Amino acid sequence: MANILVVEDDRATGQLMLTLAESMGHTSALASDGESALRLVRESQPDMIISDVLMEPMDGLELLEIVRREFPAVAVVLFSASRDPEVQVRALRLGSVQFLAKPLRIEQLKKVLEKTLADRASAAADSATTSATLKAPVREITVEGLEEALRPYLPGPRLRDQRFRLARLAKVRNRVLVEAAEGVFNTDMLALLHRHSHRAAGPLEVINFANCELDNLTAEWTQNAHAWLQRFSGGTLVFLQIEKLPLHAQGLLADLVRRVQDVRIVATTRRDPDQLLAEGSLNESLYFRLSLFSMRVPPVSELGSDITEVLLDAVCASSSYNLAGRPDYEGAAREALAAYSWPRNYSELHQVADYIAARLKQPRISLAELPESVAAARWPSLGEHVKEALKLHVDRVVRTTSDAARAAAVLGVPESLLRAHLEEPNDALLAALVEPTSRPSLQAITPSYERILIVSSDDLWRTSAVAMAVRPDRLVLGVPDALAAVSTLLNAPESFDHVLIAPPLDVFSPGEIGRQFRRICPGTTLGLLEAFPEPEDCEPFHEIFDRPDDGDRLERLLGLMRDYREKHSDGRSG
Incomplete structure (x- = not known):
């Protein structure tokens, strides 16, 4: 698996390419221009760069020329909407391994990624056998082997992609930012990833900002940051839930990360870091220093219809399971599992699996074998969906209008009713929104x-x-x-x-x-x-x-x- 840097000033296209790279099992990062891309390349050398040509102030051709000079082993692929043949000729002369025309086609891009990385791996293997000066790695790191070792935490074939995502953390040598919900990571899993990393010989330190002594920690960062970092030299620092740090402490942490020399940093957040950044809840400097590489581990709730089979995999792997063969579900139990929200994700999935395995006397799971909280789960009613949509509607109208009077006019409700709702949320406003006789027509307002x-x-x-x-x-x-x-x-x-x-x-x-x-x-x-x-x-x-x-x-x-x-x-x- 490779580390891929995408350079694209159009966010939608860039995100598409990141998604494609990650779906193929690679880690990826996004830069919006040539200058920020070059900075990322110098800080953490990627295996491959996919870059647009037409960017300001540094275009893709300038970036290619510098990368070829400073990092000749990095494969570079350029793409452009320009139909000028001179652009393509110059790109290939400067050393681009491929030149693609916009609009990009997913299958074409996929083939280019596979071929370029395969050629690069083959060249590296040839070089390793002929050069006596190459240094042998300290330990053999196999992503496939680590994926298999993660099975006890993420069981079954349907979680293979998630296991590969986590296994790739061991390949990151510097910094990575991971979006992962509650219950994805635990201490044993982090220790396993560390043991299979390039930093295995050094210490592992896990700091959860949700439950640590922040005052003592920030005091150390302020008074003696160098000595604090030296304690983890050659090892791995894991920062859990960085969004729990106050903004002033995030600024201190950003400065600390800037000083890091010989420590690998893995930071996690339970929310979308881009959204935290847009809300002003995440320090911009900390975000860009941590996200040299980034990845997202989907929560259990996104498994959809696969959740029932994943749970069966966990039940069969449980030490409490004593039946022969693989059990099945009664219809009501399957529906309850599909409707459950799994707030604690994989840690809760294993707890539920152990609960079922200890109580299952026949190879068919009914509501009686499920924990009460899971058995009681159901799909929200249409009325509940509508109520939630109305709450979101009111919130967005209030945030995107100039004042309460204007928001009330847009909503078509009395201003006094809206103000009362803003002071203390109540259902009276929501009832007014859906009751046609209780408000004037929007057409009558404007x-x-x-x-x-x-x-x-x-x-x-x-x-x-x-x-x-x-x-x-x-x-x-x-x-x-x-x-x-x-x-x-x-x-x-x-x-x-x-x-x-x-x-x-x-x-x-x-x-x-x-x-x-x-x-x-x-x-x-x-x-x-x-x-x-x-x-x-x-x-x-x-x-x-x-x-x-x-x-x-x-x-x-x-x-x-x-x-x-x-x-x-x-x-x-x-």
Whole structure:
């Protein structure tokens, strides 16, 4: 597995390439320009760089020239939207191993990654057999072997990708930032990763910022940081839940990380670090110093329908399991497990597996064999979904409008009712939002309102897009999933003009959601914000374009939607 640095100033394209690299089992990092990329290369040399050409102030060709001179072993692949043959010729002359044209195709990029890394590995093997000056590694580190060693913590074939993600931590020589929910890491697992790392001969120190003596720790960082770091020289420092550090302490930690010479740092957070950064809850300097490489370990709740099989793997691996063969589920037990939220993730999964294994007398798991908290789990009702969507709606309107009076006008409720809700949340406001007779029509408040609904499970982008789109003559709502969107469309007092759908979504594909929206709101213009949609996803949508990451691009895209709506308003039937 390789460390790959993606250099791309378009965030959506960059994130796509990171996702592709990680899905192939590699670690990856993203830089938005040539200068920041060069800094990352010098701090922690990657195996491969995939870079755009057209960037400011340092373009991809300048970056390639410097990397070839300073780090000749690093493979570089360039890509560009430019059709100028001179650009491609110059890139290949400077040493780019491949030159790709935009728009990039996933399968093409996948083949280039596989071939380039295979060629590089082959060249390294040839060099190792012919050069007597190469230094042998201190210990053999096999990611595949470590993946197998992690099976007791993450059992079964369906968790193989998660095991590989964690196994790759042992390959990181410097710093890595991991997004991992509660219950993913435990002390034994961290010790196992350390024993199989390049730092195995040194000490391992695990500091959980959620339950340590922060005052004593920050005092040491302030008074004698060098001596504190020396205690871990040659070893690994693990910082758990860095988001629990106050901002002033995060600044101290950023300075400490800057001084690190011979210590590997693994930092974790239970929330999306990009979202923490946008909220101002994460020190920017600390974020960029820790995230030379980053990865995310999905929580149990994202396993979907696989959770029941993963639990069976854990049950069969439990020391308390005494039956022959593999058990199965009764229907009610399977439904309860699928509906349960698994708040403590893999640690809870093992506890539940041991609980079942100790009580199972026949090879069929019923509700009686499940812990009470799991057996009582159920899918939320439509009413509960709608209530949660309304709460999010009120929160976003309040945050994206100038004052309470303006927010009340947008919501169509009395200002006094909104102010009472802001002081102490209550259901009276939510009831007013869904009861047509309790509020005036939105059309009566302002006839010129343009209504836009944005659907995406990417909380950070969705919230940013709502804020970018808000105007005095416009109502903009954002919802996280298809169910909330359908509820909003059906309960709205006035129909929406435009719906923008931006992956990632929930369990439904964009095409499925689009077809449902066309059915329930045939007069609404639908836009899909995706660079590479599947053919079957295109049919329901009136406009398809890349996901915008700034206000100007979003306004241009809304202009296209508006033009389409006006042009086809007379004869559209959906």
